[in-house]
Amino acid sequence: MNKKVIATTSLAGCFGCHMSLLDIDERILDLIELVEFNKSPIDDIKKFTKPVDIGIIEGGCCNSENVEILKYFRENCKILVSLGECAIMGGLPAMRNGISVEECLNEAYLNGPTVQENHEKIIPNDEELPIILDRVYTCHEVVKIDYFLPGCPPRADLIWNALYALVTENPMELPYEVVKFD
């Protein structure tokens, strides 16, 4: 059997979902028999080098770079999976939705209680920096997403069950105990 090709990325997330993927423990040896990783922080491949079967997205979109990468994934992956609370519902980053960008930046760089030594009162504005979006967008608000696996982070068993089903083209079974929003 040809190995399925998998890619992963972390957008506006904390890498907790990737950590949870590693929490499948020794089953990672089974996984590596079945799949090959392409673009992913796990192997540090920066650009897709071949068409991908399953793209796994952690985190939602909080800036222009997140949107670009998400679209890049959609173009190159047959199946896209939103992994975790931030990708699906916006998660912690989306707690800024409803507050204006100006207010957020002022709090982060000028007025916040932990701000130190910004005497010139600079809000970072280098043209190389991605542009902050008006609010955090969930992945399915930006591109079509095929599967959703909730959790903060998703339970390792949920990721394993779902990945195994996708890779072996079996129906996904999601037992009650493993589908949780926290």
Place this chain on the structure above:
Amino acid sequence: MENTENKIKITLDGKTIYARKGSTIVEAARENGIYIPTLCHFEGADPKACCRICTVKINNRFMTSCTTPVSEGMEIENNTEEINDLRKSIVELLFVSGNHFCPTCEKSGNCELQALAYRFKMLVPRFPFSFPRKEVDASNPKIVKEQNRCILCKRCIKTIRDEEGRHYFAYKNRGQHLEVVLDPVLGADMPDELAKKAMENCPTGSILYKGKGFEQPIGTRKYDNQPIGSEIENQS
């Protein structure tokens, strides 16, 4: 043999059951080990039918089962794909019309809204998020009123009163600006026990008792391993 005197016969999902005269469909179902989900309805308070999660179909019409009394020969559809999807859509609507960030919520694991989402296998709401801007009122010494999570079910208004029957919680504003708020004057001297009860009676994390949080570890909370309603379905 079951004593069927003073009872009336109804059918629920094709099964014949006996119900007390004067009971509502929700009560009759419960007494027969059948779960019909409820959110705004709370035992001990008059049902007001504002959330519609308990919707069933009677003679091809959608009705709320927390307010509809049983009548002889009634044929009720409850656990069907159509009705469960309708209930799921109500849960999804509640999720997108507030701001529910479960990982940061003290009620997570014990929350009825979240538990219904688990029961109906919501993986993502099908409706667009509205991310409304809502305030958190932490001015009371005992209680945090977290408006982002309030589903306006009124359970706190109906069940939390002082000895003279005065309500601690009340509606404020109208339409999309409607909020349930804690009376600042009455709330200032709220007894501890009542503040705890208010948190308990709220189906979501909109009323939090101050001073102690996240008491139970993940895996041991009410709905971690058993779906909401299983306590009714598993009774023998």
